[in-house]
Amino acid sequence: MxxxxxxxxxxxxxxxxxxxxxxxxxxxxxxxxxxxxxxxxxxxxxxxxxxxxxxxxxxxxxxxxxxxxxxxxxxxxxxxxxxxxxxxxxxxxxxxxxxxxxxxxxxxxxxxxxxxxxxxxxxxxxxxxxxxxxxxxxxxxxxxxxxxxxxxxxxxxxxxxxxxxxxxxxxxxxxxxxxxxxxxxxxxxxxxxxxxxxxxxxxxxxxxxxxxxxxxxxxxxxxxxxxxxxxxxxxxxxxxxxxxxxxxxxxxxxxxxxxxxxxxxxxxxxxxxxxxxxxxxxxxxxxxxxxxxxxxVPDSAAALTAAPTIEYMELDNVSFRHEEKVILSHANYRFEAGKKYLILGENGSGKSTLFKLLTGLETEYEGCISVNGTDIRRLWPALYDQIGVVLQDAFIFDDTFLQNVTLYRPALRERAVSAMHSLGMDAFLASHDLDQVFQNTKGNLSGGERQKLALARVLAENKRVIFLDEATANMDKGSSQKILSQLLRTDGLTVISIEHKVSPEILPLYDTILELRDTHLEERA
Incomplete structure (x- = not known):
């Protein structure tokens, strides 16, 4: 030209x-x-x-x-x-x-x-x-x-x-x-x-x-x-x-x-x-x-190493500080594939920080976080193909409901609908057209429905490792317990859940309960 x-x-x-x-x-x-x-x-x-x-x-x-x-x-x-x-x-x-x-x-x-x-x-x-x-x-x-x-x-x-x-x-x-x-x-x-x-x-x-x-x-x-x-x-x-x-x-x-x-x-x-x-x-x-x-500035469009199937994720002497404040100190732990983990802690205890470290949203830390022995920093962002992440603040794009669940991957349409049914969204599907633009119906979407849409994204991709950051906190108690129970009873699925409080009925479904206290990560007996 x-x-x-x-x-x-x-x-x-x-x-x-x-x-x-x-x-x-x-x-x-x-x-x-x-x-x-x-x-x-x-x-x-x-x-x-x-x-x-x-x-x-x-x-x-x-x-x-x-x-x-x-x-x-x-x-x-x-x-x-x-x-x-x-x-x-x-x-x-x-x-x-x-x-x-x-x-x-x-x-x-x-x-x-x-x-x-x-x-x-x-x-x-x-x-x-x-x-x-x-x-x-x-x-x-x-x-x-x-x-x-x-x-x-x-x-x-x-x-x-x-x-x-x-x-x-x-x-x-x-x-x-x-x-x-x-x-x-x-x-x-x-x-x-x-x-x-x-x-x-x-x-x-x-x-x-x-x-x-x-x-x-x-x-x-x-x-x-x-x-x-x-x-x-x-x-x-x-x-x-x-x-x-x-x-x-x-x-x-x-x-x-x-x-x-x-x-x-x-x-x-x-x-x-x-x-x-x-x-x-x-x-x-x-x-x-x-x-x-x-x-x-070079971007990270491709990982240096292809992401493997996750067998375990390990924290090795991991510490993190924000400015001068120590948030996490010398954390050591191995998360095994197929198991269900609950991480508890009071507000400000460092749960969100640990979640960001494990999911690659925070990469400036001391020590090593690895997957199958490979430093996790060498695997982002390809590792997101292996893990699903559900945040408490479920962001909804100004686009159709279908695009919000499939995230612009048309091949996932059928699995997206199936995932929404599995989350108890039958009434939502009956009253909403999936090709309806969310921007025109913001007033009709509750916080719980937002979180269900965010969960449906992960389930539609059939991810085998899921991180949950108080992912059902905005749902009613019945829906929250039903969905968590369903996830925690799924064989072969790895769940690492960050929570502030958990219903007593759900606690027994976790294999391991960890607690963050005074900057240390400890396994509860």
């Missing part, structure tokens, strides 16, 4: 510079009564048709190149986010990625990649027009070169200010997007604490800062363009004045004057464009460096 843009740009620039020359020759031929005027006029018309044809081709190919670049960069950033290690994802501001995907990539493509092609075209037009001027009059060529350099120098001087204003605007926009994201995700907190007015004031302040930053950027761009335009038109005036002087001395024909005037008008466009395009490209330097740095 870039090749087509370049070829059409070259041909367009050639036709653009030949048009005034053909016009000059046609006028001069008529003026002196020489032959060939009709031929030159037809060449002049052909150059106009060529301009229309090649400009259309250039714009179409540039538009396709722009779309291709947008798609490619967004795909790479989305892949980077998807494959980002969980710890790094938690440390990042998620709304910043929204800004990158929705705003910054488009700014980068328009202001750098597309502008780079436009800059190349402007330079081509400038070169071909200067050559045409040399053909008409050498002194005119010298004048146009001087008048071209001045705006470019001005652009280089002013470009830094535009880059600075663009960076300010980008940062203000990121802050605003973060606050908007907090509004959407933290809406219940805002309502129940009755802070609508206070939060709206904060949001309005950030919105106002973003608007001021955008206007400051626009004013700087206008100032830069005005300076560049002024210098360009000064050069044009000098050139036209010189042309009139030359024709009065008989050193320039009427046709040459007409051609020179056309070229002078045509040269204003690339002269202005080059200066503006340089400023535009510099204005997104910060965004370009940000996205380049973002995409330079």
């Amino acid at each position: 870039v090749f087509i843009v370049v070829i059409s740009s070259v041909l367009l620039a050639v036709c653009t510079s030949l048009k005034p020359i053909y016009l000059q020759n046609a006028i001069d031929a008529v003026d002196v009564g020489a032959g060939g005027a009709l031929t030159m006029f037809l060449c002049y018309v052909a150059s106009i048709l060529g301009i229309l044809l090649f400009e259309t081709a250039r714009q179409l190919s540039t538009g396709k190149y722009r779309n291709s670049r947008l798609f490619s960069l967004k795909r790479k950033v989305m892949a980077h986010i998807v494959y980002m290690p969980p710890r790094k994802f938690r440390e990042e501001q998620g709304q910043n990625y929204v800004t990158t995907l929705n705003n910054e990539i488009e700014m980068l493509v328009d202001s750098y990649y597309v502008t780079r092609l436009e800059l190349a075209y402007s330079i081509l037009v400038l070169i071909t027009c200067v050559i045409a001027l040399l053909y008409i009059n050498g002194y005119l060529a010298i004048i146009i070169i001087v008048s071209t350099v001045c705006p470019i120098v001005a652009s280089a001087v002013q470009g830094k200010a535009l880059e600075k204003r663009t960076n300010f605007y980008t940062m203000a926009l990121e802050k605003l997007n973060v606050m908007i994201g907090n509004l959407i995700h933290g809406y219940p907190i805002i309502k129940v604490n009755h802070i609508e007015r206070e939060y709206l004031q904060t949001l309005e302040q950030d919105n106002e800062k973003a608007a001021h930053a955008e206007f400051a950027k626009a004013k700087t761009k206008i100032r830069v363009n005005m300076i560049i335009g002024l210098l360009s038109y000064i050069g044009e005036v000098v050139m036209v004045g010189f042309s009139i002087y030359e024709i009065s001395k008989g050193r320039l024909s009427v046709g040459a004057l007409v051609g020179a005037l056309q070229l002078s008008e045509m040269l204003v466009i690339p002269t202005n464009s080059i200066s503006y395009q340089i400023s535009e490209m510099r204005s997104v330097t910060g965004i370009r460096q940000k996205i380049r740095q973002l995409l330079s």
Whole structure:
């Protein structure tokens, strides 16, 4: 696609510079009564048709190149986010990625990649027009070169200010997007604490800062363009004045004057464009460096070692601390395949931390966690093909119920429905269309139903190792006991369950009960 843009740009620039020359020759031929005027006029018309044809081709190919670049960069950033290690994802501001995907990539493509092609075209037009001027009059060529350099120098001087204003605007926009994201995700907190007015004031302040930053950027761009335009038109005036002087001395024909005037008008466009395009490209330097740095970080799309069938998972002298606080200290334990384990502990005892360590959501720890003797950090994310993880906060995508259970794998449809029946969701299936979009029925979905959908995801995949993080806490007691009893009585299934409290009826179904107390993991007798 870039090749087509370049070829059409070259041909367009050639036709653009030949048009005034053909016009000059046609006028001069008529003026002196020489032959060939009709031929030159037809060449002049052909150059106009060529301009229309090649400009259309250039714009179409540039538009396709722009779309291709947008798609490619967004795909790479989305892949980077998807494959980002969980710890790094938690440390990042998620709304910043929204800004990158929705705003910054488009700014980068328009202001750098597309502008780079436009800059190349402007330079081509400038070169071909200067050559045409040399053909008409050498002194005119010298004048146009001087008048071209001045705006470019001005652009280089002013470009830094535009880059600075663009960076300010980008940062203000990121802050605003973060606050908007907090509004959407933290809406219940805002309502129940009755802070609508206070939060709206904060949001309005950030919105106002973003608007001021955008206007400051626009004013700087206008100032830069005005300076560049002024210098360009000064050069044009000098050139036209010189042309009139030359024709009065008989050193320039009427046709040459007409051609020179056309070229002078045509040269204003690339002269202005080059200066503006340089400023535009510099204005997104910060965004370009940000996205380049973002995409330079290797992802974990593939594990270093294929995940084996899990025979055992072992903690060997594992410790974890958050800042200066010790959460887990020198934990040692082996989880055998096919057995059912319950991990108990008070709030803040480290249950959630241990869960994250075992499921790869936290990888910064001391000691070793292994599967069949292989360090577990060598197996992520492929190990997720072997284990199922059900979190207490069951996230539901804004998509159909079927997509929420199959997780975008159509082959699992029948097993997904079967899993939902096994979880006692007959009434749900009778009252909901699986192809119904969840976004339209949020008010009709309880916390327990959310957790059942999350469990159905794991059961539909027929995983043989399941981690449960209080996965039935939001269900009614009867449903919770029935589902846990069913899972714990399944032969060959490994269950590692994190709970705060457990019904006495369920306790005997576990093979082993572990307890986290004072940063230590102990087996209850």
